[in-house]
Amino acid sequence: MKIPTTIGTAKLSSVTALPDLRNCELEMTVCPAIETFQLGRRYRGRAALRDCSMSIPQGRVVALVGPNGSGKTTLLQLAVGLLAPSTGTIRVLGRTPGPDLTTLSNVAFLPQEKPLYAGFTVKEMLKLGQRLNPSWDDEAARRRLAGLNIALDRRIGKLSGGQHTQVALTLALAKRPKLLLLDEPLADLDPLARHEVMASVMTAVAEDQLTVVLSSHVMPDLKETCDWLVVLNDGRVQVSGDITDLLEDHQVLTGPLELADHLNSRIEVVDEIRTDRQVTMLVRHDQPRCTLDPRWETRPVGLEQLVLGYMRAPGQSALHRPVAVTS
Numbered sequence: 001m002k003i004p005t006t007i008g009t010a011k012l013s014s015v016t017a018l019p020d021l022r023n024c025e026l027e028m029t030v031c032p033a034i035e036t037f038q039l040g041r042r043y044r045g046r047a048a049l050r051d052c053s054m055s056i057p058q059g060r061v062v063a064l065v066g067p068n069g070s071g072k073t074t075l076l077q078l079a080v081g082l083l084a085p086s087t088g089t090i091r092v093l094g095r096t097p098g099p100d101l102t103t104l105s106n107v108a109f110l111p112q113e114k115p116l117y118a119g120f121t122v123k124e125m126l127k128l129g130q131r132l133n134p135s136w137d138d139e140a141a142r143r144r145l146a147g148l149n150i151a152l153d154r155r156i157g158k159l160s161g162g163q164h165t166q167v168a169l170t171l172a173l174a175k176r177p178k179l180l181l182l183d184e185p186l187a188d189l190d191p192l193a194r195h196e197v198m199a200s201v202m203t204a205v206a207e208d209q210l211t212v213v214l215s216s217h218v219m220p221d222l223k224e225t226c227d228w229l230v231v232l233n234d235g236r237v238q239v240s241g242d243i244t245d246l247l248e249d250h251q252v253l254t255g256p257l258e259l260a261d262h263l264n265s266r267i268e269v270v271d272e273i274r275t276d277r278q279v280t281m282l283v284r285h286d287q288p289r290c291t292l293d294p295r296w297e298t299r300p301v302g303l304e305q306l307v308l309g310y311m312r313a314p315g316q317s318a319l320h321r322p323v324a325v326t327s
Helices: 024-030 072-079 101-106 122-132 138-147 161-174 191-208 219-225 243-248 257-264 303-311
Strands: 006-009 034-043 046-056 061-065 087-092 107-110 179-183 211-215 228-233 236-242 250-256 268-274 278-284 297-300 322-325
Touching: 034 072, 046 072, 046 087, 046 228, 061 072, 061 191, 061 219, 072 087, 072 107, 072 179, 072 211, 101 107, 107 161, 122 138, 122 161, 138 161, 161 179, 161 191, 179 191, 191 211, 191 219, 219 303, 228 243, 228 303, 236 243, 236 303, 243 250, 243 303, 250 257, 250 303, 257 268, 257 278, 268 303, 278 303
Parallel strands: 046 236, 061 211, 061 228, 107 179, 179 211
Antiparallel strands: 006 322, 034 046, 034 087, 228 236, 250 278, 250 297, 268 278
């Protein structure tokens, strides 16, 4: 079998099958950052993830969103090897997550709790990071903290919420990973601190060509920074694709209620909200378009509206499917 040398992209589809790229460690540049196939994880008989198949390219800033309990944290923990799959497979940068040094050095994970030792000084946390990570960039870590006006002699327990997050992020970035996984890093921060943390992440992306997966409920921050969207709903991957493509392939229609049922038979409706007289629909128009009644008002869809529409319609999906091109 020929080894894929490049990967193109197909249009969005509702098909979840993925080509087998498991030998792509021979050519790391074409490997997805994260690839799952029929991935599942159960806790005491309850499915936290089930039948998840998706492929996320390298070099993306990924918004990972979904309702509470949809499996976002479980997916991130599977990606770093803290959990093992119950079913299916997951590959990160062409490798199965595990304890080997190559895999661990390429991935950094910042969990929601941002676990740092409260009694340590910032300097002591840097020393610990340096001892644990062979590719540690101590100069970059100190320079970053100096730019944030975070003194090295401060105790972790005395830092503000924003400073605590910035120190944890500094530790993650100083190991020079290729993939950075962030689990709700903005949840406990005020708007200014959220802005500063996201600015730091985007600076790191620009300087180091990182792939970032950002789990968050703060949609305005995701809209400004992310270019790939993954929606988890009820333990399944419901949406995965380039944000620009997703927004272009959907639109919002608003019109008289009596037109709704006729349109439902002619166009793919993701979600609809009805009142006594009016209906608003989120629809897909990546297929041949039908002629609309002039009473319909059309407008582009925003990222938050797209996400909410799919979350309200768990039976709908929009999944990117990569296509391997052999040479």
